[in-house]
Amino acid sequence: QVIFADNYVTGSKENLEKWIGHPRFELIRHDVREPLLIEVDRIYHLVCPASPIFYKYNPVKTIQTNVIGTLSMSGVILLTSTSEVYVDPLIHPQPESYWGNVNPIGVRKIRIARIFNTYGPRMNIDVGRVGSNFIPQALRGDALTIQKPGTQTRSFCYLSDMVEGDDTGPINIGNPGGFAMVELAETVKELITPSIEIKMVENTPDDPRQRKPDISKAKEVLSWEPMVKLREGLPLMEENFRLKSKLYCNESSTKKKMAQPCKL
Template identity: 60%
Template structure:
């Protein structure tokens, strides 16, 4: 038989109840933080901190006056200067970094107004570099994109080291990924010497480059400004030219890579505006002159100035009766900024309606540089327009813009810059002079 061990007397032992702590007294929740403060002299540190803060606010009061609504007052002089400096900005941009402007001169406590982040393609070129100067001056951050075909690093070197300036060596024919608020699209050779050098590349820059920058504007929601040209009017049959005139362009001529390229760029810009909702602006630029122009770019003003300084004959093509209108670069930059900040798409003619024949321009250059300069006549170039004069009524009415600098005032500034660059005369500083 198997044995059986029996623990007698415990067959029916009751199971012990599970452990249950005593309920905490209500005063425990009040006493616990007090004990924490008293432990290890923490109360002393709290009292010392309060005393230091009291002394600080008593003897060093803040200069800002709170109004109890989360705002602080700022001097009226700052507000007046600030509003004047940014008065051309639309409402959607005046609130960058702020919720709103208000007449009381108050800004949200702890917030500062931030400038825009702007891309300027062709920003190392003649017009682009002057535009960059203005944008940096007003407080924006600028990214210059340039492949340096006609642009020069010297035009923007004075911004090197500025944390709000960036320079990217890039061809707009290739896509570019950036986060920006505005795009000024200036990239394209603009003088006959340069755009005829590689006509296929020129039209690719106008078409593919514009497509890439419009695509960027669409992706990031940026406003896009296209710098078109008066060449879209071709050899005009209407004088002066208004924006509604469709032009008289030779589509298979030696200049068509530029003329038709810009016309196509305008088409793409408007299609993105209508079809994709991109905010766009279009400027048609007429002849512009000033410091930083390429010295031997084949354009009439730079040709005449360089030839007169070098004691060479002034070359006039054809009979010299062709007319052009010349605007100083600072006037153009002002027009571009007003167009970008305004609420009108365009296109807008941006030029000086003062009309000069080539012979009249040659005489102004003679008066400014060398009265003894000779004039030499040469055969006219193909598809050269006979008349060119902008009607700027639309820009006056909708942008409040018109040129201010006359040819006789602006030309000496350009001469000073050319003299320094041709002869290396550093006493003639002012290569960056603008009005």
């Protein structure tokens, strides 16, 4: 049985339509900053704004969600950490033993999945993540906006690969293949709307130049490694984003050559 609690600040009830009504699924509208008195065998702590737009807009609530929300829980927890703890790394790729500029890891009896850049259907649109920015821009026929210089790298792991990782941590869960932002934009352009432009915009302060997980521990402990390639996962996002954005295209359009840009 699964009990799912969400306050829908960044999530959406529509993402759970498949499971609503299932006899072993219960949905509760709840803010994790308040205690929830239920008995469970395992807790997956996935609650925190992950998009730069969300946590920059409301940093206090982000901190409260991480701190107070975690204190409200007890028992066996899987805590989803983030590759942001490595800051702008001096070691590349980054193993779990690398602390960056600080040491955020103490001795804990919890499990930590340190999640690197993840992409897939049902992401929020235009919230500062390159994957969920580029595809809607391409569907609308807009220029793909890249923060300068465009050579900064990220490692994109498809969501079905991401959910397979779980053990005493921290353990890096991500795709060890690195892509520059320009490469990602060129791939989205090729797969979705070849006619669109790519435009450079000013970068945000302290943006990491590179990010790539060392997944040796995940391979050894979990026998895990990602299977979905970026060129396979992006089209799966496109289908969902078309529905989510309510985009209507010419019936004769194809992914390789669109007769006209999609319109809202």
